[in-house]
Amino acid sequence: MNTDYEVKTSDEIQDHEWDAFVARVPGGHHVQTSLWGQVKALLGWRVARVVVTRQGRIMAGAQLLIRPAPLVGAVAYLTKGPVCLAEDVGLAELVLDEICRLSRAHHVQLLAIQPPNNGQAMISLLSPRGFRPSSLELAPTATILIDVTPDLDDILAQMKRQTRQNIHRSERQGISVHEGTERDLDTFYDLYVATSQRQEFSVHPAEYYIRMWQVFAPHGYIKLLLAKHGAEAVSALLIMPFGNTVIAKRLGWSGHYADRRPNEAVFWSAIQWAKSQGYSFFDFEGIDPMRARAVLRGESLPESFHHSPDFFKLGFGGQVVLYPEAYDQVYNPILRWAHRKAAPRIGGKSVASRLMDSLRKR
Numbered sequence: 001m002n003t004d005y006e007v008k009t010s011d012e013i014q015d016h017e018w019d020a021f022v023a024r025v026p027g028g029h030h031v032q033t034s035l036w037g038q039v040k041a042l043l044g045w046r047v048a049r050v051v052v053t054r055q056g057r058i059m060a061g062a063q064l065l066i067r068p069a070p071l072v073g074a075v076a077y078l079t080k081g082p083v084c085l086a087e088d089v090g091l092a093e094l095v096l097d098e099i100c101r102l103s104r105a106h107h108v109q110l111l112a113i114q115p116p117n118n119g120q121a122m123i124s125l126l127s128p129r130g131f132r133p134s135s136l137e138l139a140p141t142a143t144i145l146i147d148v149t150p151d152l153d154d155i156l157a158q159m160k161r162q163t164r165q166n167i168h169r170s171e172r173q174g175i176s177v178h179e180g181t182e183r184d185l186d187t188f189y190d191l192y193v194a195t196s197q198r199q200e201f202s203v204h205p206a207e208y209y210i211r212m213w214q215v216f217a218p219h220g221y222i223k224l225l226l227a228k229h230g231a232e233a234v235s236a237l238l239i240m241p242f243g244n245t246v247i248a249k250r251l252g253w254s255g256h257y258a259d260r261r262p263n264e265a266v267f268w269s270a271i272q273w274a275k276s277q278g279y280s281f282f283d284f285e286g287i288d289p290m291r292a293r294a295v296l297r298g299e300s301l302p303e304s305f306h307h308s309p310d311f312f313k314l315g316f317g318g319q320v321v322l323y324p325e326a327y328d329q330v331y332n333p334i335l336r337w338a339h340r341k342a343a344p345r346i347g348g349k350s351v352a353s354r355l356m357d358s359l360r361k362r
Contacts, residue, residue: 004054004055005052005053005054005059005091005094006052006053006054007050007051007052007094007098008050008051008052008053009048009049009050009051009098009102010048010049010051011046011047011048011049012034012047012049013034013037013038013041013047014034014038015034015049016034017058018033018034018049018051018058018061018063019033019034019035019219021058021061021083021085022083023242023243024243025083025084025085026083026085026118027080027083027084027116027117027118027119028080028083028116028242028243029079029080029081029083029116029117029139029242029243030216030221030240030242030247031079031080031139032062032063032079032080032081032083032116033063034047034049034063035215035216035219035221036063037063037065038211038215039208039211039212039215039216040065042207042208042211043204043208044067044068045065045066045067046065046066046067047063047064047065047066048063048064048066048076048102048103048106049061049062049063049064050062050063050064050082050095050098050099050102052091052094052095052098058085059084059085059086059091060082060083060084060085060088060091060092060094060095061081061082061083061095062078062081062082062083062095062099063078063081064076064077064078064099064102064103064111065077065078065079066103066106066108069109069110072109072110072332073107073108073109073332074106074107074108074109075108075109075110075111075112076103076106076108076110076111076112077111077112077113077114077136077138077326078099078111078112078113078114079114079138079139080114080115080116080117080139081113081115081116082095082096082099082115082116082119082122083116087121089121089125092121092122092125093125096113096122096125096126096129097129099111099113100129100329103331104331108331109330109331109332110328110329110330110331110332111328111329111331112134112136112138112326112327112328113126113131113326113327113328114136114137114138114139114141114324114325114326114327115324116324117321117323117324119324120324122324123324123327126327127327129329130329131327131328131329132327132328132329133325133326133327134325134326134327134328136326136328137325137326138326139323140285140286140287140323141289141322141323141324141325141326142286142287142288142289142291142292142293142320142321142322142323143283143284143285143286143287143292143320143321143323144283144284144287144313144314144316144318144319144320144321145245145281145282145283145284145318145319145321146158146271146281146282146283146284146316146317146318146319147280147281147318147319148246148271148274148275148279148280148281148282149275149280152272152275155271155275155317158317158318159315159316159317160314160315160316160317162315163264163315163316163317166261166264166315167261167264167265167268169260169261170227170260170261170262170264170265170268171265173257173259173260173261174229174230174260175227175228175229175234175257175260175261175262175265176227176228176265177225177226177227177228177265177266177269178225178226178228179223179224179225179226180224180225180226180236181224182210182213182214182217184224184226184233184236185206185209185210185213185224186206187226187233187236188209188224188226188236188238188250188252189206189209189252190252191233191234191235191236191252191253191254192236192250192251192252193252194252194253194254194255195251195252195253195255198255199309209238209250216240220241221240221241221242222238222239222240222241222249223238223239223240223241223273224236224237224238224239225237225239225266225269225270225273226266227262227263227265227266227269229256229257229260229262232256233254234253234254234256234257234260234262235251235252235253235254235262235263235265235266236251236252236253236266237250237251237252237266237267237270238250238251239270239273239274241274241277241279244279244280244281245279245280245281245282245283246270246273246274246277246279246281246282246283247283247285248267248270248282248283248284248285249285251263251266251267263312264315267316270282271316282318284313284316284318287309287310287313287314287320288310289322291305291310292320292321292322293322295314295320296320296322
């Protein structure tokens, strides 16, 4: 282990040097930035950061999000981290040990870690430190990645024929796509709420997305695309360009003009934008992990799947990718007992996992 490393901890809400490191490091993700910490602060989370430097240069680190929990103490999670400038097991071990120490210093009773996209090697370091596979999904563990470096014609050719036809249909049927501004966030949110009501999932308050825009937009890390029929906004896609990848963060659709294919239009525009700006990949940020594994095994999927958002995403081609899953450690002995013993009785999800899920969605 290199003895020149210096370890620092910080709870500063803004850290421009750390953010710049995360943007350039392999596996870096926007959820590890202090900018994301500022967004999550709106929901009651605070940051705690471990940064390892050598001769003043950041070499590795990780950012925790910590929040008080009723009757428990505090819970914390680390998504898409730790991140390291080079593949160095000793360096990763140093960061993990400091993360565990920092968690205890903040009286954390439940700590969950989901390694970065390129962090499969880190999984072997978690078990010796008391971590177990978690039922939590802090971030999607399966997705579809499109390589946007080839010519646009080649990207189109990799799509399913029906998707290509739908893209062309949207153009013929008068769907146009425009880049939005902060003034269009209300429109995006209305469309997103409409989607949540149809698909029955919960959404954060509008202020959450306003805050996301305010902290990420000055750095060029967030964009909004609106698909319109005439003057009416039909669908809206919030994308987050970061590192070498553009992530499709949230899609909102009114449910209208389905035959004109506004959603294919807005995603195709986002893919074209990613290519035009020099990014390498477009990430749909999430499909069902079981379906992803079935696709990778070459299995046929049931007819009901053909009407799902995942089937829509698969139509764009690309590669189905699996990312590391989450691991957790419970320090509180009572919570640890419930975590290990009660899970089979409540749908396979432990008490601790349900607690963390509840806090993260508020």
